[in-house]
Amino acid sequence: MRPLGRRSRRRRGAADEPVSDETLREDAMRDDRGSVPTDDRSMEADAGREETTLEAETPRPVRDALPRTLPDPDARADVSAGYRTSKRTSHLGKQRRRSEKVARVREGVSARVSSIGSKTGRVVAWAGFAVVVLAGAALVLWGVAVGINTAVRWNERRIAVGEATRVRALNAKENLLVIGVNNGRAIGFLALKAERSGKRVLGIAIPDGAYVEVPGQGFERIGTSFEAGPQVSKDAVSNYLGVPFERYVEVGSDTYQNLMRTQAVARLLSNAIKSDLKLAEKDELTGFLATVKAKDVWIVPLPVRQVAVGDQRFFEPQREQVADLLLSWWGVKTDTTKQASRVIVFNGTGSPGIAGKAAQQLIRQGFRVVDSKNADKFDYKRTQILLYHGSKADAARIREVLGTGDIREVDAPQDITDIIVVIGRDYVPPAGS
Secondary structure: OOOOOOOHHHHHHOOOOOHHHHHHHHHHHHHOOHHHHHHHHHHHHHHHHHHHHHHHHOOOOOOOOOOOOOOOOHHHHHHHHHHHHHHHHHHHHHHHHHHHHHHHHHHHHHHHHHHHHHHHHHHHHHHHHHHHHHHHHHHHHHHHHHHHHHHHHHHHHHHHHHHHHHHHHHOOEEEEEEEEOOOOOOEEEEEEEEEOOOEEEEEEEEEOOOEEEEEEOOOEEEHHHHHHHHHHHHHHHHHHHHHOOOOOEEEHHHHHHHHHHHHHOOOOHHOOOOOOOOHHHHHHHHHHHHOOOHHHHEEEEEEEEEEOOOOOOEEEOHEEEHHHHHHOOOOHHHOOOOOOOEEEEEEEOOOOOOHHHHHHHHHHOEEEEEEEEEEOOOOOOOOOOEEEEHHHHHHEEEEEEEEOEEEEOOOOOOOOOOOOEEOOOOOOOOOOO
16 A cells, blocks of 8 residues: 555645645656655654544444454555456466476377387297298298109119119120130121020121211211220110120130130130139139030021122121021110110210210110210310100100209100210219210
């Protein structure tokens, strides 16, 4: 409340008192600031009058009445200030509460997102782990299946090759190739069969001038096969006749001519110059030949037709007559579809004798090599097995025997061969060949 001053006295005093300009200025300033400076006497007078007025206006206390609380002079100013402050505080509080609520919502959303992300990460990690495990298991199963399949195929080929080798060895058990030699040159070949069951000896004498397929040399006189060693001669005779010969003996020209003339075989092995017969085999065969009578020895010359080229004479074997002998004595049917597959071997590397070595391997496994010569070029990196009329099993056997080869079927109208083999640089000849 504003203190009472001169303005109060004017309201209470005579109305006709003149008001000076100074008094008016003080009143205006009081209205603006709420108080004006006064001298001590005026203040004391005002205070006295104010006390008197308060005492006069103060009511007497009523009995048993509640004490009356006087208003605080500064209450109006405090209420005014508190109202504004509370209004501003209420606005700021709303903003603070709104900010806190937004922060709580954001924290909740962030926590949920983090929780979902964590769970999703774990799910993805487990899913990835499961995929890796399944892929690894599938890969292991695939590897096992491929390994088993490869092992089964390899075992089948091994069994097939082993069976062919066993059958060849069984068929060759009674066969012996006799080579007549004069001054290191072959003068004739005698393909003998010591037939234990019939107690007889059967033979076909092949002249050295007979033209046959010689491994590594092509279509050549069979006599030239001995220049590469008796093993090549065995392969040449085996290939031509379709009958396996795995043992041989070398005899001098006199012994060979006497055998052809007298057909006496009892002392054949005792007159041998060289042989690859084992001691037990030699003793057993010597004992058997000693028991065979002369009438049970049938040795005939190879049916041939003489061909003269210049001053040289050659002999062309007569296939039909030879086929009859082979069927009668060895049971080989050369005119049926069950005969050995015909193979031509080409040298595709330029290495001398490489085709002959491959041809020898094939002949020893029962294939019939009808020709061997150079290829159209010498830069074949991979061995080619071209299948014309033979079976896929024969092509697979050739690859097994040679240890390499890419099989390819060819549709071409020709009846010279069943399979063509072009030796490439990947072919490795067997040791000691």
